[in-house]
Amino acid sequence: MGSSAQWCSPGTYLTTIDNSSVQVCLNCTAGTYSPYYGQTSCYQCSAGYYCPAGATNANACPPGTYQPSTGSSSLQDCLNCTAGTYNPNFGQSVCYGCPAGSYCPTGAINANACPLGTYQPSTGSSSLQDCLNCTAGTYNPYFGQSSCTVCPTGYYCSGGASSTNACPSGTYQPIAGSVSAQACLQCPLGTYSSILGASICSNCPIGYYCDVPGANTTTPCPAGTSQPIYGVVSAQGCLQCPNGTYNSNTGQSSCFTCPSGSYCTSRTSTPTSCPPGTYQPMIRSVSVQACLKCRAGTYNSLSGQVSCSICPSGYYCDTPGTSNTKPCPSGTYQPTPGSTSSSACLNCPAGTYNPSSGQLTCLSCPSGYYCRSGSSDKDACPSGTYQPAIGATSAQACLKCPNGTYNPNIGQSNCLTCPSGCYCSIGSNNVQSCPSGTYQPIEGSFSAGACLPCPNGTYNPRIGQSSCSICPTGYYCTGGSSSTQSCPSGTYQPLIGGVTAQACLNCTPGTYNQYPGASVCSSCPIGSYCDMSGVSSAQSCPSGTYQPNIGAISAQACLSCPNGTYNTNPGQSSCFGCPSSYYYYCASGAVLCPSGTYQSFMGNSSSSICTSCPIGTYNPLPGQSVCLRCPTGYYCDVVGASNAKSCPSGTYQPITGANSVQACLPCPNGTYNPYVSQSSCTNCPTGYYCGARSSNTQSCPSGTYQPMQGKTSAQVCLKCPVGTYNPSIAQFSCSSCDMGAYCDGSGANSVKLCPSGAYQPLTGSVSVRACSNCHAGSYSSSAGQSTCTICPAGYYCDAAGASNARICPAGTYQPTPASVSAQACLKCTNATNSANPGQSTCSY
Numbered sequence: 024m025g026s027s028a029q030w031c032s033p034g035t036y037l038t039t040i041d042n043s044s045v046q047v048c049l050n051c052t053a054g055t056y057s058p059y060y061g062q063t064s065c066y067q068c069s070a071g072y073y074c075p076a077g078a079t080n081a082n083a084c085p086p087g088t089y090q091p092s093t094g095s096s097s098l099q100d101c102l103n104c105t106a107g108t109y110n111p112n113f114g115q116s117v118c119y120g121c122p123a124g125s126y127c128p129t130g131a132i133n134a135n136a137c138p139l140g141t142y143q144p145s146t147g148s149s150s151l152q153d154c155l156n157c158t159a160g161t162y163n164p165y166f167g168q169s170s171c172t173v174c175p176t177g178y179y180c181s182g183g184a185s186s187t188n189a190c191p192s193g194t195y196q197p198i199a200g201s202v203s204a205q206a207c208l209q210c211p212l213g214t215y216s217s218i219l220g221a222s223i224c225s226n227c228p229i230g231y232y233c234d235v236p237g238a239n240t241t242t243p244c245p246a247g248t249s250q251p252i253y254g255v256v257s258a259q260g261c262l263q264c265p266n267g268t269y270n271s272n273t274g275q276s277s278c279f280t281c282p283s284g285s286y287c288t289s290r291t292s293t294p295t296s297c298p299p300g301t302y303q304p305m306i307r308s309v310s311v312q313a314c315l316k317c318r319a320g321t322y323n324s325l326s327g328q329v330s331c332s333i334c335p336s337g338y339y340c341d342t343p344g345t346s347n348t349k350p351c352p353s354g355t356y357q358p359t360p361g362s363t364s365s366s367a368c369l370n371c372p373a374g375t376y377n378p379s380s381g382q383l384t385c386l387s388c389p390s391g392y393y394c395r396s397g398s399s400d401k402d403a404c405p406s407g408t409y410q411p412a413i414g415a416t417s418a419q420a421c422l423k424c425p426n427g428t429y430n431p432n433i434g435q436s437n438c439l440t441c442p443s444g445c446y447c448s449i450g451s452n453n454v455q456s457c458p459s460g461t462y463q464p465i466e467g468s469f470s471a472g473a474c475l476p477c478p479n480g481t482y483n484p485r486i487g488q489s490s491c492s493i494c495p496t497g498y499y500c501t502g503g504s505s506s507t508q509s510c511p512s513g514t515y516q517p518l519i520g521g522v523t524a525q526a527c528l529n530c531t532p533g534t535y536n537q538y539p540g541a542s543v544c545s546s547c548p549i550g551s552y553c554d555m556s557g558v559s560s561a562q563s564c565p566s567g568t569y570q571p572n573i574g575a576i577s578a579q580a581c582l583s584c585p586n587g588t589y590n591t592n593p594g595q596s597s598c599f600g601c602p603s604s605y606y607y608y609c610a611s612g613a614v615l616c617p618s619g620t621y622q623s624f625m626g627n628s629s630s631s632i633c634t635s636c637p638i639g640t641y642n643p644l645p646g647q648s649v650c651l652r653c654p655t656g657y658y659c660d661v662v663g664a665s666n667a668k669s670c671p672s673g674t675y676q677p678i679t680g681a682n683s684v685q686a687c688l689p690c691p692n693g694t695y696n697p698y699v700s701q702s703s704c705t706n707c708p709t710g711y712y713c714g715a716r717s718s719n720t721q722s723c724p725s726g727t728y729q730p731m732q733g734k735t736s737a738q739v740c741l742k743c744p745v746g747t748y749n750p751s752i753a754q755f756s757c758s759s760c761d762m763g764a765y766c767d768g769s770g771a772n773s774v775k776l777c778p779s780g781a782y783q784p785l786t787g788s789v790s791v792r793a794c795s796n797c798h799a800g801s802y803s804s805s806a807g808q809s810t811c812t813i814c815p816a817g818y819y820c821d822a823a824g825a826s827n828a829r830i831c832p833a834g835t836y837q838p839t840p841a842s843v844s845a846q847a848c849l850k851c852t853n854a855t856n857s858a859n860p861g862q863s864t865c866s867y
Contacts, residue, residue, distance in 0.1 A: 030061045033079035037063050050077035053096035067093055070116035073100050080744065083114030085790055086132040091116050103130035106149035113746075113787065120146055123169035126153050132792070136167030138799050139185030139841050144169050156183035160200035164839065166798060173200050176222035179207070185800075186839035189220035191852065192239035197222050209237035213254035226253040230274035232260050243274030246292035251276050263290045267307030280306055284327040286313050296327030299346035304329050316344035320361040333360050336383035339367050350381030353399035358383045370397035374414035387413055390436035393420050403434035406452035411436050423450040427467035440466050443489035446473050456487030459505035464489050476503035480520035493519050496542035499526050509540040512559035517542050529557035533574040546573045549596035552580050563594035571596050616646055618665040623648045635663035639682040652679045655702035658686050669699040673718035677702050689716035693733035706732045709755035712739055722753035725772035730755045742770035746787040759786040762809035765793050776807035779826035784809050796824035800841040813841050816863035821845065830861040838863050 031037045031048035036057055039046050051057050055065035056078035068074035072081035073095040084090045084101035087110055092100070104110050104118035109131035121127035125134035126148040137143045137154035140163055145153075157163050157171035162184035174180035178187035179201040190196045190207035195216055198206065210216050210224035215238040227233035231241040232255040244250045244261035247270055252260070264270050264278035269287045281287035285294035286308040297303045297314035300323055305313065317323050317331035322345045334340035338348040339362040351357045351368035354377055359367065371377050371385035376398040378386075388394035392401040393415035404410045404421035407430055412420065424430050424438035429451035431439075441447035445454040446468040457463045457474035460483055465473070477483050477491035482504035494500035498507035499521035510516045510527035513536055518526065530536050530544035535558045547553035551561035552575035564570045564581035567590055572580065584590050584598035616622045616633035619642050636642050636650035641664035643651075653659035657667035658681040670676045670687035673696055678686070690696050690704035695717035707713035711720035712734040723729045723740035726749055731739070743749050743757035748771035760766035764774035765788040777783045777794035780803055785793065797803050797811035802825040804812070814820035818828035819842040831837045831848035839847065851865035858866075 031057075032060060033058055034077045035062075036065050037061070052076060054094035056081050068095055069093055069114075071114040073097055081114075082745075083789075086111050086113060086785075086788075086793055087130045089115050089118050105129060107147035109134050111785065113789070121148055122146055122167075124167040126150055133795055134167075136798060138843050139163060139166060140183045140843070142168050142171050158182060159202040162187055164841070166800065166841070174202075175199055175220075177220035179203050185842065185847070187220075188849075192217055192219055192221075193237040195221045195224045210239075212236055212256040215239060215241055227255055228274075229253055229276040231255070232257055234258065246270055246273055247290040249275050249277045265289065266309040269294050281308055282306060282327075283308075283329040286310055294327075299323055299326055300344040302328050302331050319343050319363040322346060322348055334362055335381075336360050337381040339363060339365055341365065348381075353377055353380050354397045356382050356385050372396060373416040376401050388415055389413060390415075391434040393417055406430055406433055407450045409435050409438050424452075425449060426469035429454055441468060442466055442487075443468075444487040446470055454487075459483055459486050460503045462488050462491050478502060479522040482507055494521055495519055496521075497540040499523055507540075512537055512539050512541075513557040515541045515544050531556055532576040535559060535561050547575055549573055550594040551575065552577055554578065566591055566593050566595075569595050569597050618642055618645050619663040621647050621650050638662055638664075639680040641665060641667050653681050654679055656700035658682060658684055660684065670701065671718075672697055672699055673716045675701050675704050690718075691715060692735040695720055707734055708732060710753035712736055720753075725749055725752050726770040728754050728757050743772075745769055746789045748772060748774055760788050761807075762786055763807040765789060765791055767791065774807075779803055779806050779808075780824040782808045782811050799823050799825075799843040802826060802828050814843075816840055817861040819843060819845055819847050833858060833860045836862045836865045 034057055035048040035050055037046055038049055051065035051074070053076045054068050054074055056068060056074040057065045058080050068078075068081050070093050071084055071090050073084065073090065074081050075096055082098070084098075088101040088103055089110055090101045104127070106129045107121050107127055108118035109121060109127040110118045111133050121131070121134050123146050124143050125136050126143065127134050128149055135151070140157055141154040142157060142163055143154045157180070159182040160174050160180055161171035162174055162180040163171045164186050174184075174187055176199050177190055177196050179190070179196065180187055181202060188204070190204075193210055193216055194207040195210060196207050212235070213227050213233050214224035215227060215233045216224045217239050227241055229252060230250050231243050232250065233241055234257045242258070244258075247264050248261040249264065249270055250261050264287075266289050267281050267287055268278035269281055269291045270278045271293050281294050283306050284303050285296050286303070287294050288309060295311070297311075301314040301316055302323055303314045319342065320334050320340055321331035322334060322340045323331045324346050334348055336359060337357050338350050339357065340348055341364050349365070351365075354371055355368040356371060356377055357368050371394075373396040374388050374394055375385035376388060376394040378400055388401050390413055391410050392403055393410065394401050395416065402418070404418075408421040408423055409430055410421050424447075426449050427441050427447055428438035429441055429447040431453055441451075441454055443466050444463050445456050446463065447454055448469055455471070461474040461476055462483055463474050477500075479502045480494050480500055481491035482494060482500040483491045484506055494507055496519055497510050497516050499510070499516065500507055501522060508524070514527040514529055515536055516527050532555060533547050533553055534544035535547060535553045536544045537559045547561045549572060550570050551563050552570065553561050554577045562578070568581040568583055569590060570581050590598045620633040620635055621642060622633050638661065639653055639659050640650035641653060641659045643665055653667050655678060656670055656676050658670065658676065659667050660683050668684070674687040674689055675696055676687050690713075692715050693707050693713055694704035695707060695713040696704045697718055707717075707720055709732055710723055710729050712723070712729065713720055714735060721737070723737075727740040727742055728749055729740050745768060746760050746766050747757035748760060748766050749757045750772055761774050762785060763783050764776050765783065766774055767790055775791070777791075781794040781796055782803055783794045797820075799822060800814050800820050801811035802814060802820050804826055814828045816839060817837050818830055819837065820828050821844050829845070835848040835850055837848045
């Protein structure tokens, strides 16, 4: 090999041949490894790992093994964990002691928990036989326990129990550590137990009785009775409520006193209210005869009342025992409470009124109105009249509005003064407006003769005005005018107050007026002439001429354009010089030089002055004075180019003014360009490689990764190591193998799932040996699980590696999760049933 520097690949190191300057790359020796390029030595393999010759990475000893020394070279150096120890991790130098409550056979990856209903008090156990059954009177509901729990009071526990058995409702069990159902004792008469697992029975509460041994519920005394003591053993202990008392609820210890306004017979559950129109002031009443009728002048609208209400003012109560008041009608009043007859309702006197029933006074008649005797509403004086006093009694009080006033509304106390511009005769309910063309300057006028014609030089377009307007400039107005008269176009009128058409003056030559009603004429504009008086428009100078002054009075003011200038439109004030980039035909005007050419001088008269753009430049528009340099990413290889040409994809062009396709350079190795017309190429991204002149990247396949930019060939796509995988193309790294799965070969593009009935809780597993069977009392129904599911109540799981829970049959129940035997399915007792399989309780 030469003496030039080189990068040794991973798994090798660079060294010099003895007694020479020649350097070579040698494989790492067994027990060492090198993960990087360009290393001069290899790393020693750590304890818990092994490294064969040429290793690029240390290989971890799998779970269930250990390796205590450095520099190991083979998987055979990984030793199985001894019985009584375990190892759940990769790359360990020692194994862990098996904890109490568990057992670990040789090569164990995880400690195996002792099953439910057992215990194991020592560390370092190696066999399921080391797990001891709980003794009778104790139980264990958990996996992996070092001791069992004493069965509590209210329960019993047989040998090897994983759960307690509750004494049924109606029984009790007062001693901890009981071993059978015979320890459950029936509750005696006068007591009960409503719950499972009771340690004592409760005394029957007051208001209830317990009349059978082994009662699990109490019986309430019915409504209308009471029961004041604990522990009653029969229904005869429920006592009837006496007369004058009641009880509306069941299970009561005493009866309630019958309230006033009501009466209560013997054994009643609810007081009976005295009806409306009556009252009852005493407690403990026993019959309806205690309810007394309200006397005349009083009433009671509600039931169950202790007294009656006084009939209010505005009303009368004429019948004993009445439940409602009667209102005095509208137009009347009644000032005294407690009235007993309709004759107490009095007519409102003249000058007052009452619009509502049940009133104690009448309202005074307001000004603008009159009120007769007994009125329920006021009468309004009509429009055109007024009434200034309060309490008027007839229509004769309504007075006509006098001359010069009016009233448009009814019910008014005064009239309004007639405004200027109008007149109002006696009794007017509206104003009369003076007509247009007239005016009326004072208030209070009462005849049409007050309306005066507008004088000469004024006008009035509206009715009802107090003055006329001055005729404006541009118009004239004769006497009595309701509108202005416009001076015609071609004339003007500069003064206000014009009275005849003779005030309109003709526009003089050099001026014009195109609109009627003007106060001045406009000067004839530049480019035009006005050669007569009284004209309404200017005359435009023809094309090919110009006229630079305002106020021209003849066609001789229009001057011909001189040589080297032009004018294509009429009515212009100047002519134009032939501009840069144009050539000129006098008959038709200036013409643009075409695209691909340029022309930088003024006043030209021939197309030969338009010059083609040289190579390296272009011109996309006509009529330009310079050409543009060809931009980066393009080339211009012909004379007279109107457009630049794009460099193709896979190439780049970094300079302006390029004049050949050879200026488009191929993208170098490790770069690419997917677009045309680019000035640079893009580095190949991680996960891809790019050859020379690439217009697109090439993806590394699934199962590989590529962590660096700018790579040039497929050889840089590295296989995913054992314990990892990659399901996608073009990735810069691999993913650790998922929980519930293992990856046992390099270059994996998918994981291998642990089967149903097994679980695997770690990432990065490299062997199917990492998949552990589910313990008895649990199961896993699908592949690829990281944990097992506890067997639910109503089911049992009696073998390790179960993929489904077994269901307890109909007629049985199983109340505890994680059961490991069919014996956990208990038969329903007498008076209970379980119609469906898989039940946690039985139904009554």
